[in-house]
Amino acid sequence: MKFCPECEVKLKKSSSGLQCSKCGYTEGQKIKQTKKVLDDQEPNKEFNVFEGNEGEESLPTIKIECEKCGNDEAVWWMLQTRSADEPTTQFYRCSKCKYTWRNYA
Ligand SMILES: [Zn+2]
Ligand SMILES: [Zn+2]
Numbered sequence: 592m593k594f595c596p597e598c599e600v601k602l603k604k605s606s607s608g609l610q611c612s613k614c615g616y617t618e619g620q621k622i623k624q625t626k627k628v629l630d631d632q633e634p635n636k637e638f639n640v641f642e643g644n645e646g647e648e649s650l651p652t653i654k655i656e657c658e659k660c661g662n663d664e665a666v667w668w669m670l671q672t673r674s675a676d677e678p679t680t681q682f683y684r685c686s687k688c689k690y691t692w693r694n695y696a
Pocket of ligand 1: 597612615
């Protein structure tokens with residue numbers, strides 16, 4: 592006989608497994624697997640944040656080498672992508688060729 596770890600009530604058999612009639616705890620319940628979808632294949636929609644926008648000039652610059660043209664200066668900004676539980680991503684944009692990439696910190 593199994594007991595609920597929460598309220599120590601005897602678990603009863605239910606369709607989804609052994610279940611506590613008091614709190615609804617179900618033993619052996621499958622944990623929902625949240626599929627981590629790799630979004631690298633998506634079009635770079637985050638990169639268009641400044642399209643038609645003002646403000647790029649006011650962005651801070653950083654000494655970093657552009658892998659496209661070898662220029663050593665880029666503007667950077669932080670962007671919260673999608674859900675709030677994702678880490679903030681840092682973006683760089685080459686001040687010369689406008690190539691934009693992101694920093695996976
Ligand atoms: Zn319970
Ligand atoms: Zn560049």
